[in-house]
Amino acid sequence: MEILEDSEKKPLDFIRQIIADDLQNGKHQKIVTRFPPEPNGFLHIGHAKSICLNFGVAEEYAGTCNLRFDDTNPSKEDVAYVQSIEKDVHWLGFEWREKVLYASDYFPQLYDFAVELIKQGKAYVCELLPDEIREYRGTLTEPGRESPYRQRSVEENLQLFTQMKNGEFSEGTHVLRAKIDMASPNLNMRDPVIYRVLKAHHHRTGNTWKIYPMYDYTHCLSDMLEGITHSLCTLEFQDHRPLYDWVLDTLSTPCHPRQIEFARLNLTYTVMSKRKLLKMVEGGFVDGWDDPRMLTISGLRRRGYTPASIRNFCKTIGIGKSESRIDMGVLENEIRSDLNLRAERRMCVLDPVKVILDNYPDDLVEEMTGMNHPQAPDMGERAIPFAREIYIEREDFMENPTKKYHRLGPGREVRLRYGYLIQYVSHSKDEATGRITEIHCTYDPETKGGTAPDGRKVKGTIHWVCAKKGLPVTVRLYDRLFSVEDPEADKNIDFLEHLNPMSKVIISDAIAEPSLAALQPGETVQFERQGYFCADSVESIAGKPVLNRTVTLRDSWESKK
């Protein structure tokens, strides 16, 4: 089935308005954006927002978007991350024209620009210690003081910078600083460090460099070198824009990308920072970065989210500058509406209780026919075995049913989906626990398939699985990771205190209709009346899928009762 994405016209967000204007008034003929992750962690749903924006805008306006790794801090980065990031961006459905780019590819040019800055008298080597630099920087309300090394001659700076490059100084002793304004109300402009000594192994340049450029200095120049027209980043970089512009203006570069900031994504019932995600992984609170409860791209993929649902989600929430927290229900709604169209329907009993049809032949096994998708006959049908003993959901039987409850109970008749109408006879239970052990019913032979020739109506239709032919499966019921909307609301309470203890419930004795044995890893089906379930891509084995619940079906009964 075709991947559906809503194509209704949405008003342009403020970034697209700027871009459309720039194109229309001729400022640019073609737009170029970039997605610049640091390879120091896994991508999450928040990155997806940025990816959809940058690659999306490029697609919509016939431009290009570069995937560029911002790898200027070798002490935190690793190739393993670049691989997972590339995989995730591809999986979301985006392509980059040129080969993958790296800020580290520009190290030689960045170095030359630094020399140029020194020659202009706009940068100097500072020997203040880290603590001293902080002290000299001043505070939010008091201006900083100038470094005693600020007035060095160009020659001396050149000499010292060369020595830095040659590895003659140890980490923390020398930095190259831009000479801007120690009294600026913007702390980023108080002679920011642009190069530091770092003797770490870099995943791409190895040990050739002993000094590494800082983000602010690197990013604007990398953008410029690639001819980026619009450099889109999150709100916290707003204060950095003057520095971004200063570097490009001071070096009088041939082009000057425009940095535009937008609000990052926040969702209810989760946390988004890399640091906190890392803490959950390292603390063993989740089963790794791709735990289906994690809102990492790899976690969502394993959970059963589709690329289209994530792209639609990003489209729905839009782009703006106000900080917001999107209701998790919006994301869930997107995956439901996508899966509703494409997932085949199946039956699976999660909490089985046996039903015996007293008047059904002892050794007969019939084949019932179920639609793979009631609204899409072209998706075909499958056979479902039926016999005297079946399992139904424990919650589909009630000893003393209320008026609104229209499932099985004393005196009740219900329909077994694609099966027969059955009539309650008796039930037995464990007196000690009150737990129902068995239910006896009779079936109406005239109602095969579920319709009564006399036209009588039954209120309830329940799902079932043949006891003899059913396939035992392991099902994991995943739910929101946290039990409160904003786990970070109270600064005095560790966010981990709010973990939802029921976020992962493993059911090892569920019983599914036999056709489920054919489910391939990564494939998703709808268990009727329950939700969408995806065969786990790493733990499923041939003929025996392990199922992850992606999301439940909407349930208006749950809220009514």
Next chain:
RNA sequence: UGGGGCGUCGCCAAGCGGUAAGGCACCGGGUUUUGAUCCCGGCAUUCGUAGGUUCGAAUCCUGCCGCCCCAGCCA
């Protein structure tokens, strides 16, 4: 108390001086062999707040209030 941002329905979000789009949620009703889907209908006299300009303001101006970000040799 320095600087930079943000404040439109429960949650997002259009609106760009001419009299409040849309989505999610929610509430009704219809269809239904999934209490699902689908379909119909309802849901801000009001735009943080107080003034001002104007025939006319959510949109322009001023003050006030609230929230977020910034003092890494992280990105």
